[in-house]
Amino acid sequence: MQELMQLIENRQSARGLFDPERAIPAEDMGKILEAARWTPTAHNMQNFEIVVVDDKQLLSAISEIKVPADPTFIKENYPQLSFTEDELRRKKTGIMGTMFPKSWQTPDPSLEDIENEGRGAYMAKQIVSCSAILFVLYDPSRRAPASEGDFLGIISLGCAMENMWLMANFLGIGVHIVSSLSGKKVAAEVAKLLNVPDKFSIAFSMRLGYPVTPVHYLRVRRDRDDFVHRNGFKK
Ligand SMILES: Cc1cc2nc3c(=O)[nH]c(=O)nc-3n(C[C@H](O)[C@H](O)[C@H](O)COP(=O)(O)O)c2cc1C
Structure with a gap:
C-alpha cells in the first residue's frame, strides 16, 4: 500500500x-502498453489508439516540425508561474517560472524574443533525445453514450495517460507530456508523418526515455482540506 502511494x-x-x-x-x-490496455474508459469504449515512435529517423523528422509559440499560452501561463520556491509553496499550484525559457518569464514577451531564444532548437533536442514518443489518438467514433461533447471519453484518455505514466516511472523510465505536439497545426504535420487516418486526433504525446539531466525540482500540491468538501461545501 505504502509502495503504491510512493509511486x-x-x-x-x-x-x-x-x-x-x-x-x-x-x-x-x-x-507500459499493457497498462494502457487496462485503462478504465467510459462505457469501456477504449476510445484510443497509440502510435509508438522509436525510429530515429522519424523522431528526427518530428523534431524538425516548427512549433510556433502560442501567444494565448504565454499570456495565460505567466500569472500562474511562481518565481521563488516560497511563492510556489504559498500558492500550492502551478510551476516554477525558472522551468520556462527566459522570455516566458516576462508578462508580455514578443514572439521575436521567443524565437531568438532558440526555444524551438531545445525542443528539437528534447525530441531526438527520446527513446520513444507515444502518440495517443482520440477516436471520436467510440464515443461515450449520451456524454455531452464526449466529456467522459476525454476523461478516459487522461486515465490512459496516468496508467502509462505510473508504469513507466515504476520501470525507471522518464515521462514528459508535450502538449505542443498536439496543437492543431503541429498535430496535422505529425499525423501526416505517421499516416494517421483522418478520423483520429492526437490527444497527447508522451516523451519516454532515461533522463541525463536531473529531474528533481520543487513539486507542490494543495492540501487535502483545500479541495475536499465533506458532505457538501460549507454554508
Ligand atoms: C493533460 C496534461 C498536459 C500536460 N502538458 C504538458 C506540457 O505540454 N509540457 C510539460 O512540460 N508538462 C505538461 N504536463 C505536465 C504537468 O505540467 C505536470 O504534471 C504538473 O506540472 C505537475 O508536475 P509533476 O508531473 O512533476 O507532478 C501536462 C500534464 C497533463 C496532465
Whole structure:
C-alpha cells in the first residue's frame, strides 16, 4: 500500500534531455502498453489508439516540425508561474517560472524574443533525445453514450495517460507530456508523418526515455482540506 502511494507521489515530469543511445527494452514497452490496455474508459469504449515512435529517423523528422509559440499560452501561463520556491509553496499550484525559457518569464514577451531564444532548437533536442514518443489518438467514433461533447471519453484518455505514466516511472523510465505536439497545426504535420487516418486526433504525446539531466525540482500540491468538501461545501 505504502509502495503504491510512493509511486503515485513520486511520479513526475522529466522535461530535460534523455539518453538517445538507450532504447526501452521491448518487455518494458510492453508493460507500459499493457497498462494502457487496462485503462478504465467510459462505457469501456477504449476510445484510443497509440502510435509508438522509436525510429530515429522519424523522431528526427518530428523534431524538425516548427512549433510556433502560442501567444494565448504565454499570456495565460505567466500569472500562474511562481518565481521563488516560497511563492510556489504559498500558492500550492502551478510551476516554477525558472522551468520556462527566459522570455516566458516576462508578462508580455514578443514572439521575436521567443524565437531568438532558440526555444524551438531545445525542443528539437528534447525530441531526438527520446527513446520513444507515444502518440495517443482520440477516436471520436467510440464515443461515450449520451456524454455531452464526449466529456467522459476525454476523461478516459487522461486515465490512459496516468496508467502509462505510473508504469513507466515504476520501470525507471522518464515521462514528459508535450502538449505542443498536439496543437492543431503541429498535430496535422505529425499525423501526416505517421499516416494517421483522418478520423483520429492526437490527444497527447508522451516523451519516454532515461533522463541525463536531473529531474528533481520543487513539486507542490494543495492540501487535502483545500479541495475536499465533506458532505457538501460549507454554508
Ligand atoms: C493533460 C496534461 C498536459 C500536460 N502538458 C504538458 C506540457 O505540454 N509540457 C510539460 O512540460 N508538462 C505538461 N504536463 C505536465 C504537468 O505540467 C505536470 O504534471 C504538473 O506540472 C505537475 O508536475 P509533476 O508531473 O512533476 O507532478 C501536462 C500534464 C497533463 C496532465
